[in-house]
Amino acid sequence: MKKVLTGLQEAAGLVEDGALVTFGGATFSRVPMEFVRELVRQGKKDLNLIDREPAMDFDLLIGAGCVAKVRAGMVAFEVFGMAPNFRKKSESGELVTKEGACQPIIAGFRAAAMGLPSLPVKGMLGSDLLTISDVIGSQKQIQDPFTGETMIAVRAIEPDVAIIHAQKADEFGNVRIEGPFYEDVIKAKAAKKVVVTVEELISNTEIRKMPEATTIPHFIVDAVVETPKGAYPCSCFNYYDVDYDHIKQYLKAAAKDQFKNYLDKFVYGRESV
Amino acid sequence: MKKVLTGLQEAAGLVEDGALVTFGGATFSRVPMEFVRELVRQGKKDLNLIDREPAMDFDLLIGAGCVAKVRAGMVAFEVFGMAPNFRKKSESGELVTKEGACQPIIAGFRAAAMGLPSLPVKGMLGSDLLTISDVIGSQKQIQDPFTGETMIAVRAIEPDVAIIHAQKADEFGNVRIEGPFYEDVIKAKAAKKVVVTVEELISNTEIRKMPEATTIPHFIVDAVVETPKGAYPCSCFNYYDVDYDHIKQYLKAAAKDQFKNYLDKFVYGRESV
């Protein structure tokens, strides 16, 4: 085991302009928001974002001008409605949006995690999404070699960097996720580099008391950053709940063309975040 | 949730003669030995056994005349040497032995668990094992549709019954495995029917206190049987260790043509097991 504890700035430095990036969590749960804000502060460009059902993480980066491409199953703010910057820039053509479906995106991550060039999935046949996918070369119709059944082969998705926010880790990168995992373990295995921001650093001795609680082992983690409240305003199970009021405030700012003010206040100014 | 608690005899009744069967655990760890002994007592015939690295479970059933076919990556008694009944009946031709490799067997279980007709794996090319596999139609050479890379497609393995020995479960079939899982979760998902024998029944209230400890959820479990010492002489982590002396005794009995005595004493007679 080698020590991989580092600072937020250094860790965000692992994300290069143009990189294929995915984040842990789902919609407003356990998303590495502080890392996302650091990407904005570092002025990253042309990011290629991919995830199953992202929300504010993608929208914030899009609004801050960091993103060139998005591939996702759905980008929305749940019952609060559309993702404002995602919608605006998709419609203006500033953003290349390639909609996927959740399963092919998950299967693409799984293929990479398994070290396979592709993985077959069911469903999908007849959907116009296949046409989009054909264009970007991510999905192909195949026949199963044994049954002849028509399947969709999904090309492996190997992100340059996966960033996961977790509850706990030690300085070597043994990570504990509490509550739902979403695709975080799969993403960590699939990615070339893995950054984990955590609410709390714990000792290796503590980790060894409960090996079954270690969700991601050290040898696939490249950086650990102690980042309390690192998911805020999203939730971090066992630590804090979603701040729905903050999310409404974000949407209001975007709707009223005051998104720059939001960024100044909550990203550059780091106020109350 | 529906109650699936039942008795050992009833649960073993789910295994029909000729069925494709796999067991949980690996070599001498957390193997459902009491269930295996019940299969012998019920005089099952022509079982088709499949597993990655089985030991005494397979050998006992083979020795008792319950088995027609075996497919495994390795059948052996670790440092104690060959599996005596497996070796004898393979060499005499009484048993059809189709050696697999661990990864294609695991991948076959995974394909079934994922609801896929087959799954590609790497490696394998150039091994004579592929020739055997061709004969039984379980593996085929394919080209990846994106990269053109030569891969081996492994046909899904969907056991008729998977039998898992676990530490704890409730009467609905929410199962806790403690320590290493081996392929037990995958096997449970892959099989048509799942029987879980457990050291200890716990209440559903207890289960709900620690959902993260539930390894197999109720809706894929068909029967739960309270079976203390159900893995003996194999180990059950947190409950008891392997009884290496018993295993040596087994081997000695088999070597000295006293296997029938062993069966009378430890399987039919249930002495000290």
Place this chain on the structure above:
Amino acid sequence: MNDKIDTPDMMIYAMASEIENFDTVLHGVSSPLPILAMSVARKTHAPDMAYISGSEGVDPELDRIYPSSFDARLNRNAVAYFGLHEAFDLAQRGELKIMFLGAAQVDRYGNTNLSVIGDVNRPKVQLPGGAASAFLMPITPKVVIWVTRQSSRVFVEEVDFVTGQGYNHRTDEHKKNEIVIISNLGVMNFKNPDRLMQIQYYHPGHSVDEIKENTGFDILVAPDVSESPVPGPDIIKLINQIDPEGVRRSEFR
């Protein structure tokens, strides 16, 4: 007819009625109505169903809902966690019985659109995306689509983009699977040989004619069409208990 039942509650009850006991049911993102429907079913006619939450909890003791359908508090006292990729595996095995999905457009064949209005490469309106629709629509034994505002702009002659596959975009094997559409006006299904949308129920206060007027194509009418069964006061009480703040109404604003 009863006292006036709120539209969301009518829809929740109709959605709950689609679930049978022992069914394995999953809800997805942004799904207050499905969560409430699953909760109602479980407390009434389907006590043994397997409830898989989009937030990964299995059979949680749900006490209330939140604006996010992935809120981890939805997993309260669950018996297990079960990831979405595991639920999708279950779907591929044919063992996920029911899924609830949304739609911005739907047509007579049951095709849904959640992707774009206009050209996909330069959308007039960018929609949020279909999430699991394209994957689950054809392979799930029963898919329940909920639509909160039935109109001829939503129930269209032809969807701009096929996100989820209707019967005309399915293989024969998957034509057997059921689609049910539950709207603010009634319940539509495809239980006829041609697999074309038909009105099965109209909610109290609405009518076959109103549904026809708010449909952009020639919708069929089931021979046994009738008024929707109405939830009893116990069910309304249950819904209010689980959703005291009215999250379920957010989709109707």
Place this chain on the structure above:
Amino acid sequence: MNDKIDTPDMMIYAMASEIENFDTVLHGVSSPLPILAMSVARKTHAPDMAYISGSEGVDPELDRIYPSSFDARLNRNAVAYFGLHEAFDLAQRGELKIMFLGAAQVDRYGNTNLSVIGDVNRPKVQLPGGAASAFLMPITPKVVIWVTRQSSRVFVEEVDFVTGQGYNHRTDEHKKNEIVIISNLGVMNFKNPDRLMQIQYYHPGHSVDEIKENTGFDILVAPDVSESPVPGPDIIKLINQIDPEGVRRSEFR
């Protein structure tokens, strides 16, 4: 030369020497020698290696070994569990650096046989099976084969059955990967352009000639062949600490 070193200890030391710091290493079933080699490497020159046990524990604080290499006590104070299927995924990604495998026969190309002697359909001798050999041999950057009894019946002209693939049964891509054979007599590798087996080290008390005599084909000799490096007393002490009952000797009986 030192005091006489036991053959198992010589082999364990040679096997440990194949591990570099930061390597990710897996052992399989029936593997007392690999477990001891990994333990020695970790306590000496490779403190940062990732140790994945066949019993699924990652970097356990191993205090002793047992007759079963899957004994759950081998996972004592591990930092995590990592299933074999996960380790195999890692191998498919090219991130599993070293694997230790056994062999009943081995030939000049590095092919191994763990399957059968004689005809596969009616074996003269049924061997235990190759376990992970066929999968891992070609794709793992370094595979270390251990053989406890070198003889011309084990080091054969041609294996009866190719379980694990030698260089002549590999694609060009996989010809780069290393095979190392460690026996009771010495260390063999394939570090020559033709990828044929050559003697690299002879253990103290043995010789190039003795190895040649106990090899059933014309084995090459590395230009820099030499006596095997010998473990110091600290290493012998360490081995004895972890294996006080001599489980490692069971393969030599």
